Amino acid sequence: MKREVKVAKYYGYCSGVELAVNTLNRIMEKEKEIYIYGDLIHNRIVMEELKQRGLKVIKNIDEIPETGTMVIRTHGVKPEVYDKAKEKGLKIVDLTCIFVKRSQNFAKKIISEDLKLIIIGEKNHDEILSIQGNAGGESIVINSVEEAKSINGVERAGIVIQTTFERELAKSIIGELFDKINYMEIYNTICDATEKRQESCKALASQTDSFVVIGDKNSSNTNRLYEIAKSINKHTFMVSDKRSINCDDFKYSKTVGVTAGASTPDYIINGVIERIENC
Template identity: 30%
Template sequence: MNIELAENYGFCFGVKRAIKIAEENQNAATYGPLIHNSKEIARLEKDFNVGLTDNYKIFKAGDKAIVRTHGIQKHELEDLEKKGVNVVDATCPYVTKPQEIAQEMSEKGYSVVIFGDDEHPEIKGVKSYATKGALVVTSPEELEGVKLHEKIALIAQTTRKVEDYMKVANYLIPRYKEVRVFNTICNATFENQDAVRKLSKKADVMLIIGGKNSSNTKQLFKISQENCQDSYHIEDEKDLDFSWFDNKNLCGISAGASTPDWIIQNVIDNIKSKNS
């Protein structure tokens, strides 16, 4: 069994930055999961006493609150600051940018359309910065029959597929006088998706490693499945089923932007130990 890693995979700039911030702020707590990887969150709690809460209202004046990579809603950030909480912002700069765009374009009178998952924390945060509201869609079909202003600002969730984003843009452009399309999909997403597309076309079996609730990992898995029928989304080596490798020659591996190297290496070591 040969194992080949995708040309680009794993921790992105924003996640590396957030992990470093968390490690430098011991005895703090993150509001919401810092990243979408439960194993790495457990490591931060064990080694650096960085806790986790889903309720920002529990923070008191003087407490240290780390803002997750996906960002938080504008009113939540304002509430924390008003209470005198020491806010340490680990929001990925690639997420901060669409927040700024949503606010600026909304204030200028544009209808803000966001391509992404309405329930994802990143999109909840971005939407909250649109002062006059925003419409979140996952496909062009969701725009049918919707009344918008003549001027549209289109923003994408940072981890979405560019091909799907363009379908929404191509729907809006001929129907409105002005459509401003902002490329808010991060470079790491582009690179990881291109790499998994390339590798999955030649691999016999593909493993995509990452949290089950990680949006960018799910996108990588979707792309992999399009080219390699035997593609599997796993969180770590415990999810491996070694029957997947029967009569297979090449195992391709990629990982989401929130997947640490130590989990990837554990998966590789386990495969090698069974095939040695």
């Protein structure tokens, strides 16, 4: 059967990831001892390639020799990590995305205004940990309307949202908080790239027989795209690259929609498209 693959208007690498990957590639051409605190992006295929080219992923600054360069990932780090690296005299390359920095700054402002900081996002996600660390005060992290319902005794709050969170879910959570909290300062910190990818995923998912979301299972924004597409098109699959395509899944599909998370490079996306077309 001739099969047509349609690609969402916005998909794949966002500006923050593209800048981080390109900068790291340039540094790796010149320097040898490059260390990164946690994964640069949530894509195991990309991280594996970088490691094979010499990038060392560490969990503790003590693992970096004094001659080393420390790269800070797109999700940012807690200030303690930054301070320790500075103290040690390491060369630091900060690749924290500007949208994550913006959330960190709003969180700091909320704490300085003596408001309760509420972060809508995934507990223990690298970005959330960096926002909490930079806020410099206590915070509550919630991920669902049910969790919003369980908040009690907060009268004045400031809200920031994980950059890759789903807009509609964030609106429902804020709606729930609106009934419980007297004064709220709401900062919509969902990044533009996320909103555009979610909107174009939504628009395409209803127009094709099946739908494929390409990205890593560890990637928050990829999981959100999958949830959005699946709620519209029951025949939706998530794949990490062309090796996870099962041709039987598409045997009755004349049209297949495709999108990809913000940490999925073009060569992986093109490989998947080619595989589906030739199934």
